[in-house]
Amino acid sequence: MKKDLGVVPAVYPMPVLMIATYDENGVVDVMNAAWGMVCESDKLTLALSETHKTVKNIKINKAFTVSLADVKNIKAADYFGIASGNNTPDKFERTGLTAVRSERVNAPVIEEFPVTIECELAEIVRTENFQSVVGRIINVSVNEELLDENGKVDIEKSGILMFDQFKHSYYVTGEKVGQAWASGAEFK
Numbered sequence: 001m002k003k004d005l006g007v008v009p010a011v012y013p014m015p016v017l018m019i020a021t022y023d024e025n026g027v028v029d030v031m032n033a034a035w036g037m038v039c040e041s042d043k044l045t046l047a048l049s050e051t052h053k054t055v056k057n058i059k060i061n062k063a064f065t066v067s068l069a070d071v072k073n074i075k076a077a078d079y080f081g082i083a084s085g086n087n088t089p090d091k092f093e094r095t096g097l098t099a100v101r102s103e104r105v106n107a108p109v110i111e112e113f114p115v116t117i118e119c120e121l122a123e124i125v126r127t128e129n130f131q132s133v134v135g136r137i138i139n140v141s142v143n144e145e146l147l148d149e150n151g152k153v154d155i156e157k158s159g160i161l162m163f164d165q166f167k168h169s170y171y172v173t174g175e176k177v178g179q180a181w182a183s184g185a186e187f188k
């Protein structure tokens with residue numbers, strides 16, 4: 001028996017994305033975004049509210065970075081979703097995390113987050129209440145200790161977080177349970 005939940009953004013898991021930008025004075029801001037996903041092999045899209053400092057910063061610099069948050073930095077990651085750079089100018093500073101300027105785009109890279117996607121703004125598509133910010137991926141950098149012997153990110157040891165929209169909870173990436181393009185092959 002199924003029970004209807006009505007209209008809810010019932011996708012699980014959602015990522016825990018850290019969107020990092022500079023304002024017009026070079027002050028770092030980072031926000032937490034769950035509503036984001038790749039939309040081309042070299043592009044990703046984020047559904048962001050227009051009121052966020054982050055959106056203003058992206059419009060100014062036409063650039064941002066997107067990092068995957070991990071369990072080691074869960075407190076800062078959640079805080080980046082609670083406070084706003086609009087009324088907390090030292091929002092980033094308070095966390096004690098480290099920002100360095102990206103060599104490729106006009107946006108900060110947060111050293112402590114394990115995977116960072118450096119993006120140039122490609123376009124902004126207005127939806128009803130949100131703006132779909134489309135970024136062109138210029139580079140992805142990864143903390144070396146997360147790479148396996150084949151140079152791939154080892155998700156099982158990464159501690160990368162997932163977000164559960166139903167209970168507003170964070171989970172850590174779990175064990176491998178299948179191989180994509182192979183687990184379903186017997187039905188072909």
Ligand SMILES: Cc1cc2nc3c(=O)[nH]c(=O)nc-3n(C[C@H](O)[C@H](O)[C@H](O)COP(=O)(O)O)c2cc1C
Binds near residue numbers: 034
């Ligand atoms: C778990 C979590 C996920 C969030 N996801 C989004 C999102 O996808 N889009 C959005 O516009 N705001 C999202 N927010 C809210 C922003 O992170 C929050 O409003 C933040 O204060 C904006 O910061 P800024 O004004 O410094 O840019 C999320 C917050 C949390 C805690």
